[in-house]
Amino acid sequence: MSNPLDHVDQLSVWLKDAGLALLELRGPSATLRLVNDGASVHALEGEESPPVDAPSTTVRTPSLGIFLDRHPLHERAIAFPAANVRAGDPLGFLQIGPLLLAVPAPQAGTVTDVLVVHGTVVGYGAPLFVLRPTEGETS
Amino acid sequence: MIKVLSAGALATVQDLGRTGGLNLGVGISGAMDPLALAGGNILLRNEENAAAIEVPVLPFKVRFERSTVFAVTGADCAARIDETPVLPWWAHRAQAGQVLSLALPRQTTWRATRAYLCIAGGIDVPAVLGSRSTQLRGSFGGHEGRPLRDGDELPPGRSNGRAAPGFGLVPPGLELPLETDDVPAVRVLPAAEYDCFTNSSHDALWSTAWKITPQSDRYGYRLAGRELNLLRPLELRSHGIVPGVIQVPHGGQPIIQMRDAQPSGGYPKIGTVIEADLWRLGQAPIGSSVRFIRCSWDQALGASADIRRWLANARRLVELHCGEGGGR
Numbered sequence: 001m002s003n004p005l006d007h008v009d010q011l012s013v014w015l016k017d018a019g020l021a022l023l024e025l026r027g028p029s030a031t032l033r034l035v036n037d038g039a040s041v042h043a044l045e046g047e048e049s050p051p052v053d054a055p056s057t058t059v060r061t062p063s064l065g066i067f068l069d070r071h072p073l074h075e076r077a078i079a080f081p082a083a084n085v086r087a088g089d090p091l092g093f094l095q096i097g098p099l100l101l102a103v104p105a106p107q108a109g110t111v112t113d114v115l116v117v118h119g120t121v122v123g124y125g126a127p128l129f130v131l132r133p134t135e136g137e138t139s
Numbered sequence: 140m141i142k143v144l145s146a147g148a149l150a151t152v153q154d155l156g157r158t159g160g161l162n163l164g165v166g167i168s169g170a171m172d173p174l175a176l177a178g179g180n181i182l183l184r185n186e187e188n189a190a191a192i193e194v195p196v197l198p199f200k201v202r203f204e205r206s207t208v209f210a211v212t213g214a215d216c217a218a219r220i221d222e223t224p225v226l227p228w229w230a231h232r233a234q235a236g237q238v239l240s241l242a243l244p245r246q247t248t249w250r251a252t253r254a255y256l257c258i259a260g261g262i263d264v265p266a267v268l269g270s271r272s273t274q275l276r277g278s279f280g281g282h283e284g285r286p287l288r289d290g291d292e293l294p295p296g297r298s299n300g301r302a303a304p305g306f307g308l309v310p311p312g313l314e315l316p317l318e319t320d321d322v323p324a325v326r327v328l329p330a331a332e333y334d335c336f337t338n339s340s341h342d343a344l345w346s347t348a349w350k351i352t353p354q355s356d357r358y359g360y361r362l363a364g365r366e367l368n369l370l371r372p373l374e375l376r377s378h379g380i381v382p383g384v385i386q387v388p389h390g391g392q393p394i395i396q397m398r399d400a401q402p403s404g405g406y407p408k409i410g411t412v413i414e415a416d417l418w419r420l421g422q423a424p425i426g427s428s429v430r431f432i433r434c435s436w437d438q439a440l441g442a443s444a445d446i447r448r449w450l451a452n453a454r455r456l457v458e459l460h461c462g463e464g465g466g467r
Contacts, residue, residue, distance in 0.1 A: 072309050073215040073227050075247045090226075093307075098314060098449065099456040100228070100307035 005032060012041035021114045022081045035081045044082060056112065059129040061122050063101055065094030069118040072100070077118065079129060083111045091129050094122070109133040141258065143291040144238065145200035149357075152262050152281035152293070154190040157270035161402045167382055168272035168280065169398050171195075171357060171421030172253055174311045174446065175213035179257030181454045182210040182230045182308055184301040184461065189261025190271035192287065194254040195357075199241040201256065203233040207295060208259040208302035212310070214244035214251035214422065229307035249312040250323070251422040260296035275357065275399055303461055308453055312422065315449060319430040322348050323423060325416040326434040326442060330384065330408035332373065340367040340391075344409060348428040349393070355425055357399040362429075366391035367409060377405040383412040385431075395420065415442035 015023050015036045023034040033044040061067070069077040069092045079091040090102035091111070113130035116122055143150075155176065156169025170176040170193055180189050192201075197216055203209070208230055211218045215227040219240045225231050233239065241254055264271050264282050273281025282291060317324050333341075343365035354361040367387045380386070384396045386406035395412060396404070397420070412420060413434060423429055434442070 071226055071307075072313050073245075073248055095309060097456055098309050098311070098453040099460060100309055101460070102305065102307075 008032070008034070008043060012036075015041050019117070022112060037080055038077075055133065057106060057109065057131045057133060058127045059091060059103060059106060059131055061094060061124060061126045061128055062103065063094050063096065064122060064124050065096040065101065067103075067116045067118065067120050067122045067128060068093040068095055068100075069114065077114075079111045079114060081111055081113060084134075085109060085111060085131070103128055105131060107131070107133050140204040141262075141293045141295065142202045142204060143200075143287050143289055143293070144202055145198060145240075146287040146289050146291070147194060147196040147199040148286065149196055150192055150194045150199060150287045151273040151275070152190050152264050152271060152287075153193045153273060154261075154271045155188050156398065157268055157272050157274065157280065160268055161379060161381065164402055165268060166274065166276060166400060166402055167398055168270065168274045170255065170272075171398055172213050172251075172255070172418045173421075174418045174450075175253070175255045175422075176257065177450050178228065178308050178311065178453065179210045179212040179255050180261070181450065181457055182212070182228070182306075183208055183257055183259045184299070184303075184457065185257070185259065185261055187450075189257070189296065190264060190281075191255045191257040191262060192293070194241060194256060195252065197241050197243050197254070199254070199256075200238060202236065202238045204235060204292075205295070206233065206235050207298070208232050208304050209239070210257045211239075211241065211254055212257060212308075213254045215247070215249070216241035216244050216254045218242075218254075226307060228310050230302065230304045232304040246424070249310055249422075250424055250427060251310075251312060252424045253422055258295050259302035260298035263294045263296035276401065301461070306457070306460055308457075311446075311449055312419075315445065317416070317419065317432075319432055320348075322428050322430045323419060324430040324432050325419050326413045326439065327385065327410040327431040328413060328434060328436065328439055330410045332369075332375075332407035333409055335369050335371075335373055335407060336387070336409055337368050337370055340365075340369075340409070343367060344431055345433055348430055350428050351423055351425050353425050357397055359397050359400055360395045360420065360423075362393045362395065364392070367393060369407060373407050375405045375407060377403045380404045380408070381411070383414060383417055384408050385410045385412065397421070413439040413442055415439065415446050 025032040085105040094101045109131040153170040156167040267280045278284035349362040349364040
């Protein structure tokens with residue numbers, strides 16, 4: 001069986017083509033994390049993957065609407081894989097006509113996945129983000 | 140109380156304007172971007188004509204002496220409450236003693252220059268001739284009839300207790316864009332002396348870009364572009380004019396009258412920017428260009444209806460969101 005670390009370049013191309021934000025491979029001796037920020041794909045090094053039993057939180061839509069990963073007057077997405085967020089910070093927005101609602105982080109943590117593309121119509125309760133809570137924080 | 144720590148320059152208290160006094164020689168004044176003011180008042184569930192602070196020159200800094208809900212609309216000025224960034228076009232809570240700072244506008248997805256600081260209950264300066272707008276030419280209205288200075292204290296109006304923080308509006312500048320050949324545009328009705336201008340002047344008016352020169356302010360915008368010429372010299376007596384009128388003085392470079400325009404003038408008028416598009420001009424940066432799109436009377440009324448519809452929809456959704464069922 002070949003080592004995935006020998007195929008980072010190919011995996012990166014696939015990740016970009018598929019529009020996926022994060023690829024994480026864990027083995028007994030090594031971990032590979034590839035992050036696709038839209039512009040490029042790069043490996044995250046030196047960061048331990050979470051222990052298997054670490055709870056991840058899925059952040060869901062508080063309403064239906066059009067998912068925006070940034071404020072309409074801003075150019076950059078707020079939340080992207082590996083971004084650290086504080087409890088209550090908006091991770092993104094839902095647009096309902098001219099109304100904008102925030103999708104707040106339920107607790108402090110690190111974004112590990114963005115599940116929905118900017119501009120997608122989402123229903124109530126749709127999963128938007130996966131958040132790894134900061135150690136010591138409780139939900 | 141709101142205490143002005145850093146006034147920038149030419150920040151004024153404005154509501155939607157002092158209408159009904161043009162025949163008495165009293166200009167309209169009011170917010171250069173009335174949509175941003177209306178949007179802020181909708182966010183705070185204020186009455187629609189509540190007064191706010193128009194901030195054309197940044198930076199600008201105030202301290203809230205009492206807890207209040209506020210919103211900064213218009214241009215995105217990278218607002219901060221103490222050191223924490225706050226979202227534009229969003230209802231926020233400020234605690235007593237917190238300082239709000241506005242920095243230079245970030246013209247990213249919408250090129251805008253004026254910010255509006257709106258607070259729950261509005262700014263409670265005395266109404267003069269039915270309006271709280273600052274009338275700079277006559278030195279009345281607003282706060283002592285003048286631009287704000289460092290150290291000024293402005294009283295908030297009695298809050299109706301309905302303002303709630305935690306949501307926003309999409310700026311109408313993004314929702315109602317208007318461009319021609321990638322240049323921001325406004326719609327124009329031909330005015331009384333339109334037919335007195337040459338064909339090449341008509342062509343220049345409708346098909347070339349006009350630069351907003353540094354000699355542009357709340358009184359009027361002086362534009363630079365191709366020379367506009369009359370077929371023959373024209374002498375006019377002074378007559379009533381309104382904001383939006385495009386006058387052509389000797390020299391052929393047009394002037395658009397804005398909110399603080401005097402109510403009469405004698406230059407030939409080639410066109411009038413429709414009322415529904417004046418907010419676009421109010422946010423146009425000095426040095427930027429604007430195009431004129433010819434429109435009909437019916438189209439001008441339709442544009443006003445579009446604005447009213449956008450505001451009504453925003454108000455309906457805000458009321459629904461805040462749980463008092465303003466819908467239907």
